[in-house]
Amino acid sequence: MLLNAEILLQYQRCQRRAFLDANGDLSQRDPISDALHRVIQEKFAYQKFVLAQYNYQQPEYPKNDWEAGTKATLELMQQGVECIYKGVILAPYSEDITLLSRPHLLIKQQGHSKFGDWVYIPANIQLSKRPKLEYQIVAAFDAQMLAISQLADPPTALLILRRTDAYEVSLSKWIPLMHLSVEECIRTLNSLEIPEVFISRQKCNFCGWLPQCYAEAKATEHLSLIPGVTPSRYSDLQTIDLVTLEALARANPDQISTLPSFEGKSAQQLVLQARSTKLNSPIILPFGSAYEIQQTLPTQTSQTVLRDLLQSRYLPLKPESLIAPIELYFDIEAQPDLNLDYLLGVVVCNRLTNTEKYYAFLAESQAEEQKAWQQFLDLIAQYPQAPVFHFCPYEVDTVKRLGKLYYTPPEQISLLLARFIDIYDQVAYNVVLPTESYALKTLARWLGFEWRNPEANGSQSILWYDKWLETGDRTLLDAIVQYNEDDCLATRHLKDWFVGFLQNS
Numbered sequence: 113m114l115l116n117a118e119i120l121l122q123y124q125r126c127q128r129r130a131f132l133d134a135n136g137d138l139s140q141r142d143p144i145s146d147a148l149h150r151v152i153q154e155k156f157a158y159q160k161f162v163l164a165q166y167n168y169q170q171p172e173y174p175k176n177d178w179e180a181g182t183k184a185t186l187e188l189m190q191q192g193v194e195c196i197y198k199g200v201i202l203a204p205y206s207e208d209i210t211l212l213s214r215p216h217l218l219i220k221q222q223g224h225s226k227f228g229d230w231v232y233i234p235a236n237i238q239l240s241k242r243p244k245l246e247y248q249i250v251a252a253f254d255a256q257m258l259a260i261s262q263l264a265d266p267p268t269a270l271l272i273l274r275r276t277d278a279y280e281v282s283l284s285k286w287i288p289l290m291h292l293s294v295e296e297c298i299r300t301l302n303s304l305e306i307p308e309v310f311i312s313r314q315k316c317n318f319c320g321w322l323p324q325c326y327a328e329a330k331a332t333e334h335l336s337l338i339p340g341v342t343p344s345r346y347s348d349l350q351t352i353d354l355v356t357l358e359a360l361a362r363a364n365p366d367q368i369s370t371l372p373s374f375e376g377k378s379a380q381q382l383v384l385q386a387r388s389t390k391l392n393s394p395i396i397l398p399f400g401s402a403y404e405i406q407q408t409l410p411t412q413t414s415q416t417v418l419r420d421l422l423q424s425r426y427l428p429l430k431p432e433s434l435i436a437p438i439e440l441y442f443d444i445e446a447q448p449d450l451n452l453d454y455l456l457g458v459v460v461c462n463r464l465t466n467t468e469k470y471y472a473f474l475a476e477s478q479a480e481e482q483k484a485w486q487q488f489l490d491l492i493a494q495y496p497q498a499p500v501f502h503f504c505p506y507e508v509d510t511v512k513r514l515g516k517l518y519y520t521p522p523e524q525i526s527l528l529l530a531r532f533i534d535i536y537d538q539v540a541y542n543v544v545l546p547t548e549s550y551a552l553k554t555l556a557r558w559l560g561f562e563w564r565n566p567e568a569n570g571s572q573s574i575l576w577y578d579k580w581l582e583t584g585d586r587t588l589l590d591a592i593v594q595y596n597e598d599d600c601l602a603t604r605h606l607k608d609w610f611v612g613f614l615q616n617s
């Protein structure tokens with residue numbers, strides 16, 4: 113078996129994935145998605161950018177002939193070239209396991225090795241801004257392989273990350289951990305038993321095994337599908353044998369709250385979450401003390417104070433406060449790499465005339481962002497009393513950013529933001545829903561709302577916008593606008609449901 117850095121890296125992220133990549137039926141793995149393709153392209157572009165700063169040589173060998181690659185790399189090291197791109201180091205680990213290291217760069221430094229008065233250190237280029245655990249394990253792996261081939265320990269290993277100086281990995285700390293990890297990884301890959309599924313959006317979203325894993329998690333009511341169950345909480349729950357939905361739904365929160373990964377009211381909330389899922393029914397959080405706080409406020413409490421309180425999380429509005437003659441629903445599409453908010457979308461809902469109208473303020477290029485911002489401000493100014501509903505803090509942050517960028521008077525921004533009501537806060541901090549997450553898509557779909565294009569999502573919208581910039585194809589802009597309108601309408605759907613639910617509870 114060939115164990116390379118990629119397998120080791122995937123193993124740190126998900127043992128099951130490393131196992132399936134090595135032993136699974138690869139025809140069952142989903143092809144690379146457009147979103148992942150984009151990340152890979154970005155990664156290559158960044159590597160190219162970094163490599164342009166090095167004068168490197170590359171070993172030449174027949175494709176996938178790692179022995180020839182190792183020989184060619186050692187020759188370059190023997191010559192003492194300054195920098196080697198995609199060097200290859202192959203080394204036996206045991207009778208049936210061979211290790212393969214291919215760091216992005218091997219950089220020559222002063223020192224002593226079998227080649228002479230120089231040593232090489234490994235460097236890997238990553239898109240991430242943080243030296244994640246898996247990158248440090250791989251850096252330690254590459255350093256150890258290099259130590260074997262040059263008969264000298266590299267003094268360090270570098271991670272060339274995005275927007276930071278090169279990060280020096282502490283080899284004394286990470287090499288022992290890497291050895292443990294390699295041993296565990298080999299044991300797992302050789303085992304007959306597939307590692308347990310654990311669905312975590314962050315790690316699973318780009319994984320080709322997701323449909324298969326998700327089906328299994330769903331069929332077994334796996335706790336990783338319950339919002340709030342993190343890997344560390346799951347490990348803690350295992351120690352007290354709470355590993356099924358049924359058991360968690362019946363559990364006493366006091367028993368859970370003593371576990372290290374739980375704090376405050378999270379144990380109670382998790383049990384309620386499990387109950388809600390089991391019953392497929394929403395539950396009002398009993399410690400929605402914010403609601404009680406509001407009941408205790410003097411009746412003469414000023415609107416300004418109320419508004420200030422409403423900006424803080426945990427404080428729900430009275431249901432009737434979430435209804436106004438005219439309501440605005442606001443959603444933004446952005447391209448983070450360009451630092452561009454290219455679409456400010458608003459649905460104006462007039463309850464008196466029972467009509468609604470969608471407005472799309474679109475920047476067809478970076479240069480048009482200011483115009484879209486001004487058009488948005490002009491529309492909002494027509495409805496000075498209307499609350500502005502949105503989902504999550506991005507809209508608030510963006511209004512602050514655009515206000516600063518385009519010199520909108522700060523008082524105007526303050527007045528505008530005082531009208532903003534985050535429906536996510538209202539829902540997530542006051543009720544528990546039988547959903548797998550509290551994302552807008554999940555919540556609205558649970559309520560029966562459907563996006564006209566089921567494939568549309570935030571990442572897809574960015575891809576469409578990038579393609580629009582490349583090709584000038586207006587159908588891509590139409591798709592973005594339709595998606596944004598549906599996001600605004602989904603926010604309205606959720607808000608209306610929330611109000612009705614509170615009124616009827």
Ligand code: SF4
Nearest residue numbers: 126129316319322325
């Ligand atoms: S979908 Fe998730 S749990 Fe399944 S293999 Fe991929 S990363 Fe692991």
